Structures are given as C-alpha cells and as structure tokens.
Amino acid sequence: MKLSPKSIIALKVLIHTVSLGFFALLVIAINNDSLGGDPVQSIIHFTGISALNTLFLTLLVSPLARWSKQGLLVRVRRLLGLYSFFWAVLHLIAFATLDLGLDWSLLASEIVKRPYLTVGAAVWIILLLLSVTSTQAMMRKLGSKWQKLHNWFIWRRY
Numbered sequence: 001m002k003l004s005p006k007s008i009i010a011l012k013v014l015i016h017t018v019s020l021g022f023f024a025l026l027v028i029a030i031n032n033d034s035l036g037g038d039p040v041q042s043i044i045h046f047t048g049i050s051a052l053n054t055l056f057l058t059l060l061v062s063p064l065a066r067w068s069k070q071g072l073l074v075r076v077r078r079l080l081g082l083y084s085f086f087w088a089v090l091h092l093i094a095f096a097t098l099d100l101g102l103d104w105s106l107l108a109s110e111i112v113k114r115p116y117l118t119v120g121a122a123v124w125i126i127l128l129l130l131s132v133t134s135t136q137a138m139m140r141k142l143g144s145k146w147q148k149l150h151n152w153f154i155w156r157r158y
Contacts, residue, residue, distance in 0.1 A: 054087055
C-alpha cells in the first residue's frame, strides 16, 4: 500500500497529538506534584529522554522510507526533528534553571567536566542549526548550501 498525501497529513496530526500529549502529561505531573522524590531530576530526565526518542525517530525516517519504498514518509522528518529540538530546549532550560540556578559559569564547567554533557551540548548546537535553517525561507536563502549543511550533520543520510 502506497502512502498518499492525505495519509501523510494524518501522520503529522498524529505526531502533533502524541508530542503535545506527552508535553501535557509533563505539565499535569508538575501541577499535581506527582514527579516523585526528586522532581527536578524527573523533569530533566523526562525532557532529555523525550528529546532522544524523537531524535532517534527522526533519524529512522529516511531508512524506513527507503526500506518500505514510501518516499512520502520523509515529509514527516522535519516535524519530528523540530519536536526533538523542542524537547532538547526544554531539557536545557530545566537543567540550567532548576538544577544550576542559571549559573552560566557552572553550566560551562559542567559541560567541560562531564563527557556526556559535552556530547549533549554539541548535539544541542547541531539541532539548533538544523532547526533554524529548516524553514522554507532559509532553504531558499541558503540555496544549495542548505542541502550541504543538512547532509553534513546527518552524515549524508546514512
């Protein structure tokens, strides 16, 4: 069965619904004070895991589209990538504000001191660049450089 443009729209609606649903669950858990003994760590972990999960889903779209011969499936890749960045921004905000109290020098020293934070910061910067350049206007403005930028970050699409 070949995917139609209408089924891609339905898939995008599903992605919005699921992503915003998980965000709503987080907000409800915060409001109900049901995040356990260490709510700060719960928020940081929830947002970080959500960012990773949506990033993995984003990276799976191209191979899945190729494997299933469903070329239209790549139309959801940008949406998933933007949700990955959304969760990554929430993760950084939660870590910087709730855990470090907006102490930017402490944030910088933590990034240098802990290798997993160094990797996370590098991925966050990459997601920032990809998100900022993902609009149609930026695609037109950058021209062929846009494709080079995105391919460089996505390792030539596997």
